Amino acid sequence: MSFRKRNVVIGGTGNGAPASAVPRKDKALAPGIRPSPLDGRLTTSTGTSSLDQLLAGHSGFPLGTSILIEEAGTTDFGGTLLRYYAAEGLVQGHEVHVLGYDSNWRRELPALDLTGGSKSRSSKKDAPADDKMKIAWRYETFGNPQARNPSVPDSKPSSVPTPGGGTFCHSFDLTKRLESSAIQGKLHAMPGADVLSGSPQTPFKRFVADVVSKIRNSPPSTVHRIVVPSLLSPTLYSSSACKPQEFLQFLHNLRAILRQFPHQTTAMVTLPVSLYPRSTGLTRWAELLADGVLELIPLPHQSQMSREPGEKEKEQGLLRAHSLPVFHEKGGGLEGSWSREDLSFKLSASSGMVITPYSLPPVGEEEEEAKAKAAKSDEKKKKESLDF
Template sequence: MSFVRRNTVLSARPGRPLAQPAPASEKQQLAPGIRPSPLDGRPTTSTGTSSLDQLLAGHGGLPLGNCLLVEEQGTTDFSGVLLRYYAAEGLVQGHHVHLVGYPPEWRHQLPGVAAPDSESKAAQPAPAPEEKMKIAWRYEALGNKATPGAAARGDTNQATFCHSFDLTKRLPPSASKGSLHPTPSTCPPTFDQPSQAATSPFKTIIKHLQTKLSASSPTDIHRIIIPSLLLPSLYAPQCAQPSEVLQFLHSLRALLRQYPTQLTAIITLPTTLYPRSSGLIRWIELLSDGVIELIPLPANPGAPPPSSGSGSKSGGADKSDQAQGLLYVHTLPVYHEKGGGGAGASSFRETLSFSLSASRGLVIKPYSLPPMEGEEEAEKSSASKGKEGIEF
């Protein structure tokens, strides 16, 4: 029976030096706005909405090489706000943003970067070391906006993973480090212009994207924005044919798989015109890596105004937190045995809501019913009566 000495490397051959790890300077640096997933290390980028990043299967962002389908009911444009944040985040980070359907003047509608509120941060006391939650190191950076290792490199401008935007401001050209690439138009031809039925707008767009991607550097990051897919005012009637749109999504999926470390895409779809019960929309969902649905809540015009006094203050403070719609998660990107934990694990089992404000953007959180009128006053009165009846 033979024995092996301890502290002996079995795979090493005598007289052959061991491989030394590469120094930190020679390691590949990630592009701005890219950080590894805390679950499996795949590169991820931010959608521009922090709450949506935390929802995507616990990866802390949208993994590269994947697309997200955002469905919306009604005539609201909450999904369009998500696209503006997604495009603005890409331009601020220095990415290439490819716009489908809209003209290049759409960039003037992008929100500007919000100014840091130093006063509010200074007013809040710093948490004590004992109060800090002790969690695994790979989940500790999820809530932070800085990429891991950015502080060690001394890079402050590129350390922000997800910026905060203000809808009341507009993104100036000086803050845009990236470039916006409008694709060939998909609008239906007018009566003055002859119809070009032989050429498909979707095929022209795919060729345009292939040319841009093949000519770019391997370190460049690209984002594709496809707003209101199959909307008659943006797309020609032939685009609504299943043979056209499904072939376009197949080609887009092939580009995402061909450039798994450079390309992401977000598609919005109006389900009021194309309901989820149709077979075409089911196929579109199968060709998308992630599918979420926005259902705006109807406004209540007959609701009484908030009462004066202390009740008006609480009502005004809670107005910004009031849910404006429901959010359902149908599919999450990269949800498998290695990735798919964190906040995304519970998103299938609970009902989520969203609210939109100019300063905080679109915030996604669990939905809870508001308290009924007079319920808080009844609880306070019952508590006060209980205290008065107690004698010591």
């Protein structure tokens, strides 16, 4: 026979309050950090909202992982992604470590877009409704991954706050430069070796030692972003850096830093595949040592950034996701429908880089645009002749 009072809740505390009513002391997350909606691992933003949605369904860049961005040609779309990544870290109060450039590289970072891209969204709303009738109704939702697959989250996480109440992903303006008043973090830059001097020493070991010392001397809640733009580029590194014993050892050390500090570090590296194709053993090893591999293929006869406000933005290149972070090694992650499709990207000053599924335009639309441009050019020539 039990002597417990009948009015006392079983499993409650001593004062009669239920256990669920006891407040929990949750550990506060650092600015710009939020848990993954899939498995709860900590993630941060890459500074590009559409790229965050591509990373295995985590809606962010998982901490303790790296991304290798390969780009062919003479364009610098990968460098633009790295500048977004670094600018996001400085705005969030993170420490950014850059290899290959000095502290003046901060002047190339884009500024915060205080308007939040309202101009671009308002221009889309003002578009005539007749444009929707040019294509069949079943193609209307082709550019919207959420309509085709409800498991894919919305590609605008800037409106979703972090658990701490801050903004997870900011909007940036490429036409302006990041002001000192908006910077909350620190930038640690280490220039590459002097190419003209012909010195056999590489900055890889010094950079790794500097990053490790900075991480150990910082508080455990500080997030560190490692940025390596144009790795093995002849303009930044000497020929000795291309040796496998130097290059692969640096990638192994970089991977060791990410595994040693899995809750504080992320890394993003760009590699020119025009100089080091994917068929070479050096690039293959680099892909194996990276957690995620993305390849940017610029389309010919496309400008790097569309500047005309009235002109419709077109795809400027293709994107191939060869592997995604936290999908093959530690487990977890969700391979969304985007990674199985042909992806494209376009870059503009207002909306930044946007990654969407690639689709061909409707038949006849390109011919109509070409005729309209030809008519406009003829009108301009007639006006110039009359003015003369």
